[in-house]
Amino acid sequence: MKYSKIKTGCIDGFKVENILVEIDVNSRSTQQTFKIVGMPSTSVLESEKRVTSAIRNTGFTIPNGSIVANLSPTSMRKDGSHFDLPIAVSLLEASGQIKELSEDYYIFGELGLNGEVRPVSGISLFLMYIKERNQQAKFIIPRGNQGESKFVEKNEVIVIDSLKDIENISLGILDDYSPKYEDIVQPSYNLDFREIKGQIFAKRGIEIAASGFHNVLMRGSPGSGKTMIAKRVPTILPDMTREEIIESTMIYSVAGYMNTIIDKRPFRSPHHTASTASIIGGGAVPKPGEISLAHNGVLFMDEFPEYRTDVIESLRQPLEDGEVTVTRAKSVANFPARFMLIASQNPCPCGYYGDKEIECTCSLNQILNYNRKISGPILDRIDIRIDTPRVKIDELMSKEDGESSEKIKERVSKASQIQIKRQNKLNGKLSNKELKKFAVLSEKAEDFLKQAAINLKLTARSVNRVVRISRTIADTFDSKNVEISHVSEALNYRGRKII
Ligand SMILES: Nc1ncnc2c1ncn2[C@@H]1O[C@H](COP(=O)(O)OP(=O)(O)O)[C@@H](O)[C@H]1O
Ligand SMILES: [Mg+2]
Structure with a gap:
């Protein structure tokens, strides 16, 4: 086989676009070339060097002839180092060095020159977005990103350390490649309101x-x-x-x-x-x-x-x-x-x-x-x-x-x-419109606020703010309606007038 394709993605702001990495190897060409096309950014172009070294240093070979990697759709600019791994895997498939992977896999990862698979940014966004569109999706990601796969099923994620691991995965040997989450600990704040006198x-x-x-x-x-x-x-x-x-x-x-x-x-x-x-x-x-x-x-x-x-x-x-x-x-x-x-x-x-x-x-x-x-x-x-x-x-x-x-x-x-x-x-x-609907003042509270607005010369905007805070104060007392006491407390939080 001289052609192969692997699925991956590309981040566009806070969205993910599906990307297909296609590899074609023309072994009849007498020239040894490797070209990445499909609007790659400079950082994606550098991928060629990393992929080549990683493949050689993990015991695989770069096939003879001219190699073209196409990132499709070509209309979109591609950025990120996570294309290394899908390009390398696709090349190994096209040259028959590994068995073809299931089409359900989406692959992400940066390669070190020694074939090591390094973590990349955006993994949790990739996984959540792609999963939403494709229930069948499975993922191959760097072990250094494993924590971010916490929100998809464990058996849908494979974490790897090296390009070498792909050989096992193509053979269906998956035991050592499940994600683990234990090691992720968030720092606690170690602060408490108790300390404020x-x-x-x-x-x-x-x-x-x-x-x-x-x-x-x-x-x-x-x-x-x-x-x-x-x-x-x-x-x-x-x-x-x-x-x-x-x-x-x-x-x-x-x-x-x-x-x-x-x-x-x-x-x-x-x-x-x-x-x-x-x-x-x-x-x-x-x-x-x-x-x-x-x-x-x-x-x-x-x-x-x-x-x-x-x-x-x-x-x-x-x-x-x-x-x-x-x-x-x-x-x-x-x-x-x-x-x-x-x-x-x-x-x-x-x-x-x-x-x-x-x-x-x-x-x-x-x-x-x-x-x-x-x-x-x-x-x-x-x-x-x-x-x-x-x-x-x-x-x-x-x-x-x-x-x-x-x-x-x-x-x-x-x-x-x-x-x-x-x-x-x-x-x-809440928008001001929503506030009108949900912050219902009792008749007395309404009169009270009107009088306060006149006495304190409140602008329409600050009246709105008072209503909003009154609603929350009423909620701290689990009160359905906003009453005088709530409005009266809310008036304290307008701040002292300067001069
Ligand atoms: N209400 C308070 N209770 C306990 N310590 C306080 C209080 N207010 C000030 N401090 C002490 O004063 C220090 C300075 O407070 P800080 O929060 O930095 O003040 P600000 O930000 O208003 O300048 C704090 O680190 C704390 O030691
Ligand atoms: Mg301060």
Whole structure:
């Protein structure tokens, strides 16, 4: 046989396209050549060198004549080092060195010059996507990616270490090639709300925010515990659902985190000097950014006004849609980006505006400019604003522990479940239209809110935010309707007016 084909895939943003690797060997040609066609990127072109060495160094031979590897469909640009293995296997089949593999197999892997099969990015995305379209699909993947195969049946996955293993697999000897998952351990956070002294108001605000997956802005002097609180938020969020685990794992896989199962809510805290591309995603071959790595978890932006204005503004679309569109010259990619934004900031450049003990040294203009950096449309998507005054020294030194994360998480999970049952999403992610439908205020609560809106000069937008938080507060009490007490508590989380 001089022709063979092997199935594989190619990642296009957050989707997978099926790719067929075809090999043709023309042994009548007197020239020894090896050509890869079908719109390969430079990195795929390099495959030829790795495939050739790997084949020789594992005791196989490169057939004489001219070899053409075609990656079909040719209309799509191919990128990634995972084409090495399917090309090599196809070549071994075409030259009759191994028995033909079943057509059910999809093959992925990078080759070392010694024939070693090395892990590649995107495996969990490949597997989930292909399985959804083809129930019969089976996979041959690098052992270094085995953890990512956790979500398909074990007997549908073969993990290999070397190109040499393909010989056994073609003969149906599969015993040593099942995936194992035991070795994958996620670091625990090792943090607990128990460690936070005082800050009763802030903690309650954070609990409400976590219950409805609302975005939060914490404002307070340096040392008031903002960073400390933010880092503990993942410890009170409900456990991830299976769907969430799969989705987050696929995002990390595409971003190049190999063999990583994301089964704990992510916490990402990009530095304020980070570029827009690293935050929202980008690159010649679009990769997910921090906001997608934070999907289903927390995106913590410490010292929020210090971020570049274009970075802050780029959060608008994802905050609105729960996904981000990354546009490149040749492609558009959509990555999921439904995260809980926790932003923190000092009240002014020196940090002490409003502090009870330390005097603020900023001018009025400095204070105003600092707070203007965050535009209305962004602030509009931040439902909960919390002021965090510094905790008094007596309180800090107190031996008494606060409430544990476990306890708080129990309540948060309960309140979240009520929302999912009622409307299939959390209150923080409801559109204004959906909010109207699901946040029913009692007549008295409605009157109360109207009066509050007049007295406090609330804008229409901030009324909407109050309704949204009231809905979540009502859910923390398992109350069907939103009552006066819920609205009244919600009014506390509008943040103190600056000046
Ligand atoms: N409420 C608190 N309970 C316990 N420790 C606190 C509290 N607030 C501040 N601290 C202490 O002060 C340090 C600085 O807090 P941090 O969270 O970094 O403040 P911020 O981010 O507001 O500047 C913490 O590492 C912690 O030791
Ligand atoms: Mg801080």
